[in-house]
Amino acid sequence: MASQYGLKYAVHIITSHFGNLVAKVCECLLRKGPLTLHNLIRFTELTPLQVKNSLLVLIQHNCVQAFIEESGVGDGAKLNTQYIALFNNIIHRSRFSKFLAIVSKELGEECLKLFEGLLQHGRLTLAQIVDRAISSTKGSDIAPGAIRETFLKLLGSHFVERCPAPEPVLSPPNQELPSSAKRGSKSAKLQKIETETLEQRVSEEAAPSEAMRFLLTTDAESNVDGGKDENDSSSSLVGEKRKYDALELDKEGEATNERVILWRANFEEFIRRLRHKACIEHVRHLGNGAVIVLSAMLEATRSAENKVKIDASAPLSLNSIYEEVIKNDAGRNMTFDRVRSSLIELGCPPLVKAFNDSYIIDFKAIIDLAQNDEVESIVLKRYGQEAYKMFRALSQAGHLLETDKIAEQTFYEKKDTPKVLYKLWKEEYLHMEKLQITGARQSQLLLWKVNKKNLWEHVLDEMFHAALNLSLRLAHELEKEKELLNPPQSRDRIIRVRLVLESAQIKLDDAIMLFHDF
Amino acid sequence: MSQLKRKRPDSNSVADSLTEHERVVYDAIRSKQEMGISQRDLKREINLLDKLASKSLKSLQDKNLVRLVPNFQSKGMKHYIAAEFNPSTEITGGAWYTDGSLDSDFIGVLKATCLKFVPNLKVATLEGFVEAVKKSRVSQVELSKKQIEELVESLVCDNELMKVKSTGIGEFASIPVGKVCYKRIDKGNRVSGTMASIPCGVCPQISICTPDGIVSPKTCVYYNTWLDF
Numbered sequence: 026m027a028s029q030y031g032l033k034y035a036v037h038i039i040t041s042h043f044g045n046l047v048a049k050v051c052e053c054l055l056r057k058g059p060l061t062l063h064n065l066i067r068f069t070e071l072t073p074l075q076v077k078n079s080l081l082v083l084i085q086h087n088c089v090q091a092f093i094e095e096s097g098v099g100d101g102a103k104l105n106t107q108y109i110a111l112f113n114n115i116i117h118r119s120r121f122s123k124f125l126a127i128v129s130k131e132l133g134e135e136c137l138k139l140f141e142g143l144l145q146h147g148r149l150t151l152a153q154i155v156d157r158a159i160s161s162t163k164g165s166d167i168a169p170g171a172i173r174e175t176f177l178k179l180l181g182s183h184f185v186e187r188c189p190a191p192e193p194v195l196s197p198p199n200q201e202l203p204s205s206a207k208r209g210s211k212s213a214k215l216q217k218i219e220t221e222t223l224e225q226r227v228s229e230e231a232a233p234s235e236a237m238r239f240l241l242t243t244d245a246e247s248n249v250d251g252g253k254d255e256n257d258s259s260s261s262l263v264g265e266k267r268k269y270d271a272l273e274l275d276k277e278g279e280a281t282n283e284r285v286i287l288w289r290a291n292f293e294e295f296i297r298r299l300r301h302k303a304c305i306e307h308v309r310h311l312g313n314g315a316v317i318v319l320s321a322m323l324e325a326t327r328s329a330e331n332k333v334k335i336d337a338s339a340p341l342s343l344n345s346i347y348e349e350v351i352k353n354d355a356g357r358n359m360t361f362d363r364v365r366s367s368l369i370e371l372g373c374p375p376l377v378k379a380f381n382d383s384y385i386i387d388f389k390a391i392i393d394l395a396q397n398d399e400v401e402s403i404v405l406k407r408y409g410q411e412a413y414k415m416f417r418a419l420s421q422a423g424h425l426l427e428t429d430k431i432a433e434q435t436f437y438e439k440k441d442t443p444k445v446l447y448k449l450w451k452e453e454y455l456h457m458e459k460l461q462i463t464g465a466r467q468s469q470l471l472l473w474k475v476n477k478k479n480l481w482e483h484v485l486d487e488m489f490h491a492a493l494n495l496s497l498r499l500a501h502e503l504e505k506e507k508e509l510l511n512p513p514q515s516r517d518r519i520i521r522v523r524l525v526l527e528s529a530q531i532k533l534d535d536a537i538m539l540f541h542d543f
Numbered sequence: 544m545s546q547l548k549r550k551r552p553d554s555n556s557v558a559d560s561l562t563e564h565e566r567v568v569y570d571a572i573r574s575k576q577e578m579g580i581s582q583r584d585l586k587r588e589i590n591l592l593d594k595l596a597s598k599s600l601k602s603l604q605d606k607n608l609v610r611l612v613p614n615f616q617s618k619g620m621k622h623y624i625a626a627e628f629n630p631s632t633e634i635t636g637g638a639w640y641t642d643g644s645l646d647s648d649f650i651g652v653l654k655a656t657c658l659k660f661v662p663n664l665k666v667a668t669l670e671g672f673v674e675a676v677k678k679s680r681v682s683q684v685e686l687s688k689k690q691i692e693e694l695v696e697s698l699v700c701d702n703e704l705m706k707v708k709s710t711g712i713g714e715f716a717s718i719p720v721g722k723v724c725y726k727r728i729d730k731g732n733r734v735s736g737t738m739a740s741i742p743c744g745v746c747p748q749i750s751i752c753t754p755d756g757i758v759s760p761k762t763c764v765y766y767n768t769w770l771d772f
Contacts, residue, residue: 402736
């Protein structure tokens, strides 16, 4: 379950993209977890038609997934279709501009146009994509074959994927937990864990198999292909030049498939690329060499990644790293020795680990460092230099430390130390425990600790809060601008305000991804 | 040489000149040796009337038998020690304290000396720092290895140094593998935090800020300053 402000931000995004009605349905699903249509109507107090249409919009835009939960016991209600909001996909809507920039940079203008259409419409069949492209070019001669080829490029880069199954059947979860643990005080917590995994479970169950996910061609095609495409033994040669004359022969079979199979943007691939980009940004202070080497390693191992949050990359030998480095212009200036010394630099602290003559990118270490930096910079700016030092001392210790010990470590006056720590504790940046000592003289010791798990959640919630605030302020500024009869200087102002707020939104979203998606 | 030594009170002559109460107070302080005792603990221990205890203490001080020393733990509290002992570092706070107060200037100079020893992105061992401080002659007293380690560790907290283990290659070539080293952090190239660069990231009121509340992004004063073009 997402945090309080995570939910508010998600609802805000849906409200601004699809209006209040759809947002109401979405909010209900986000807050209450999966619901049947019947319950959704009951809770939202909207008419069945309104709820149904809202759901259709949300499903079309990949923000809601339907599923059927198969229950072991004969419980009739559970066999009904349930709807679950996909929180991550909703938040991804605020990063469409980043996805578009990636497509544009990597595949160019043509692909960008097709992809833009997919983002606008949520899901489309290939036939719809082709029709859209033809109608948008107005008159200029563009062959459907060329559009398909462009689409294949998108597919080849995994920017586009087949839509998930409309209504997967979910088998009951493995009951590994002892039944007694489900009762009592722990039940609420357990339920939370369950819903968290439910969103993932539903998504996994609905996802097409890896083999099908990026596969365009169909049985019909491979049957008729024979003549011209005979060299292409595999029918899934995505990204490769294909001879589309064959399609002429195959119009009918292909056409049916083109009208049935739905495609959508593959957010996972974009998040992976943004994660890689964040890793590169984080080693930039080590110099150009480190950046080039790490980029090359990421490029070479990307295809082996099967999910976004992997801890380490596939191993690469020095030779294969060098081979990858010299593939691009910047890398061609690098000698073998320079690559080796950049790898040494990346190994201290161990962001890239060497073992058995090969190298692995330690994603977890890089992301952890970046997260620490982000939180520490908040502490520094909000609570000052002394608090920053104390926070770092505690964060690095990783366990409880006594007040005096912290003062000694940071060279701060002992009597003033509790004040600084207390301020951090009050705003949930530190965890505190009191220790009563009974002896000749009774005294109380205060022990402090950085509880990363809780703090990271707290910081992420504050980030969602900040993102919501930026968005609300921007809307407010634009609204204010409309109301006034504007002198030209106010128009200048709004342009600058917009620029500042929007670039802050983009940057803040990077930080949100760092804590939520990476 | 013997003339230069502080004249030690002769315990025999002392015994004669002390009143009964002074003797109780003196013994209690003396028994604590270099740790000394605070006035509060002393009064609890000897169980004398407040007035009598204070009077005895004063006369003992006049006779140069006990003296007041600053206690860095609690500067407001009077701490007594028998004149023949030097206060323990647990009372004075050690090298970092002068008259019970943290000597920030001295620490600052030492820290700067350590940092000068490792330019950007270079590494050094603890022994290296010890040597560098010694050579710089910044400190009049000789600092122990442990004290230098305290200094260097605090530079880690300051985010000036990073603790790493030697890999034995590259810049670590002269350092045995696995030995703890300190690497200088190059701050020039680092991007500062994203959250900290917007008003909400540093806002003290964020916990009471709501879309339509008294504190709200629409009316926020921090935003107003930020967007004041």
